[in-house]
Amino acid sequence: MKPIDLCLLLTAYSFVATALLAGLAFQSRRYSHWLVLAAAAAILAVSVVTGYYVEPGRGYPELVAAAIRRRDLSAVLAVAWGSMLAAATGSFMFLPQRSWDRAGFSTGLLGSVMALGVTFVACQAFFWTSAGYVTRQPPAYSLDPAFRVQRIADLDYRPIRIIAAEGRVFVCYDYFEEAGDIGGSIVELFPDQPDRPPRVIADSPLLARCYGLAYHRGDLYVSRSGFWGRADRGRIDYAGTGAVTRLSDLDGDGYFEFFDDVVKNLPGVRGPETMHQNNGLCFDAQGNLYVACASSANRALDRHPWGGTVLKVSPDFQKIDVFVRGLRNPFAIICTADGHLLLTDNDVDENPGDELLQLRQGAHYGHPYVLPKQDDRRNDGFAKPLWISEGESNVQGFAHCDAATLPPRYRGGLFVADLLQERVLYFGLDTSGESIRVTHVQPLAVIPSPLDVAATPEGDLYVISRNSRKVYRISPVRRVRDPAGKEKP
Numbered sequence: 001m002k003p004i005d006l007c008l009l010l011t012a013y014s015f016v017a018t019a020l021l022a023g024l025a026f027q028s029r030r031y032s033h034w035l036v037l038a039a040a041a042a043i044l045a046v047s048v049v050t051g052y053y054v055e056p057g058r059g060y061p062e063l064v065a066a067a068i069r070r071r072d073l074s075a076v077l078a079v080a081w082g083s084m085l086a087a088a089t090g091s092f093m094f095l096p097q098r099s100w101d102r103a104g105f106s107t108g109l110l111g112s113v114m115a116l117g118v119t120f121v122a123c124q125a126f127f128w129t130s131a132g133y134v135t136r137q138p139p140a141y142s143l144d145p146a147f148r149v150q151r152i153a154d155l156d157y158r159p160i161r162i163i164a165a166e167g168r169v170f171v172c173y174d175y176f177e178e179a180g181d182i183g184g185s186i187v188e189l190f191p192d193q194p195d196r197p198p199r200v201i202a203d204s205p206l207l208a209r210c211y212g213l214a215y216h217r218g219d220l221y222v223s224r225s226g227f228w229g230r231a232d233r234g235r236i237d238y239a240g241t242g243a244v245t246r247l248s249d250l251d252g253d254g255y256f257e258f259f260d261d262v263v264k265n266l267p268g269v270r271g272p273e274t275m276h277q278n279n280g281l282c283f284d285a286q287g288n289l290y291v292a293c294a295s296s297a298n299r300a301l302d303r304h305p306w307g308g309t310v311l312k313v314s315p316d317f318q319k320i321d322v323f324v325r326g327l328r329n330p331f332a333i334i335c336t337a338d339g340h341l342l343l344t345d346n347d348v349d350e351n352p353g354d355e356l357l358q359l360r361q362g363a364h365y366g367h368p369y370v371l372p373k374q375d376d377r378r379n380d381g382f383a384k385p386l387w388i389s390e391g392e393s394n395v396q397g398f399a400h401c402d403a404a405t406l407p408p409r410y411r412g413g414l415f416v417a418d419l420l421q422e423r424v425l426y427f428g429l430d431t432s433g434e435s436i437r438v439t440h441v442q443p444l445a446v447i448p449s450p451l452d453v454a455a456t457p458e459g460d461l462y463v464i465s466r467n468s469r470k471v472y473r474i475s476p477v478r479r480v481r482d483p484a485g486k487e488k489p
Helices: 003-028 031-051 060-069 073-094 107-130
Strands: 147-154 159-165 168-176 182-189 199-204 212-216 219-224 229-232 235-238 242-248 258-266 278-283 289-293 309-313 320-324 329-335 341-346 355-358 395-401 413-418 423-430 437-446 450-455 461-465 470-476
Touching: 003 031, 003 060, 003 073, 003 107, 031 060, 031 107, 060 073, 073 107, 147 437, 159 212, 159 461, 168 212, 182 219, 212 278, 212 289, 219 278, 219 289, 242 278, 242 289, 258 289, 258 309, 289 329, 329 395, 341 395, 413 450, 423 450
Parallel strands: 159 450, 278 329, 395 450
Antiparallel strands: 147 470, 159 168, 168 182, 182 199, 212 219, 219 242, 229 235, 242 258, 278 289, 289 309, 309 320, 329 341, 341 355, 395 413, 413 423, 423 437, 450 461, 461 470
16 A cells, blocks of 8 residues: 555544544534543544655645546545544444433443554554654674674665765765666765764766775776667667776866766666666776676577676776676676775576675686586586675675784674675685685674675675665774783774
8 A cells, every 4th residue: 555545544534533423523512521532533534644655845735636636546445444443433323322421421432443543653653664764773783892893873865875985975875766867876884983973975877776886096886888779670689788987077076067977888787687787896906997897688698799708907998808707797896905906796587696706817607508407517617706695695885805804703704785685695715826716705794784884994794685775884893901901892
């Protein structure tokens, strides 16, 4: 049921109930009945006021008139349901009563008042929840006493990526308004100033579908994409709407006002999998840029030569090479301090498991020919993943951290967001050989719908919660010694 339908149901119910109580009050002339009538009238007034919150900026009468003009059947049914429910429960007030209590209440009146109160509370609760004003906030907490979790920011939209660089924390998101406006924004957070709200430092329609974010030499880089399909006598083609855009703050005021596409004609959003596009990006120590580009389909060859690849772009952005192939929907890519390139790739619809990959130039990782966990000769010749998740997982963004402030058992590993499991996982790594090896995986913290993780040199982890629109900080508990020599947080 839509919020407007809930509001109409409640208004109709409280209006009919108020009318019936008014009739009873005038008939009985009892003081207690006038009190009940006043309460019912107050409920009716609250119900009408609630209607103005269905769509802020539009009045309740305007919404009702619009429902009438478009002959909204669900709205008619809501009014009828509320009216009949009030009439059914209110009719008991007028049944002959053998006795009244000292306050002047009959059994029928008491039942009707209780029904009115319960219906009002239930409809209000459903309305505010369905309208999005009240949302359930699952708890966020650490699974290891060596860490603590703090909520540091509330966002206006669902975040997509987060980065931490040079003491600053940035989050990007996009928006698609009901009125038709589209765009995206980047905000800067101030974790150590809890009373300071996030500040918008870039906003533009170009930032729609901003699924990658990086910081390099004072500039922000955004992996963004659009959607443009063309039909030519039955053949459907999609334009390369993806790009990597450099954002610069030329006047030093904190707002990044200068935009420049340094990489163009990336595959972007295409059918049939319109949630696939160019995603994560990162820089290595030499200044090379790596861009993860998704394949256009669940299991099919891609007609675009850059579909399902990671591209390597030279520091001057003049040369673009395919670094690896055989990816389905790579989301996040990072370059560790010792130069290893790691990437998460989301699995096919059959859900055999997402993959963590170590990227080696020229390698092919199997898509669309093989599935994760498939033991088959067709796997021969394809690079093997470092790790494959369980079927009900969905690994997304991740970060590498070797800060000295971390407990020794957590240094040099990966902190990975699992969206479905609502966990931040820790991956222990063995980097002693030529290839990285995952030694163990353990849950570190419970975070609602985590999508991306950023780490700082101080050992703090920043995690964005997609559905609750919040940012959390996971920090190691710093321990000091008291005068007696005992450790304490």
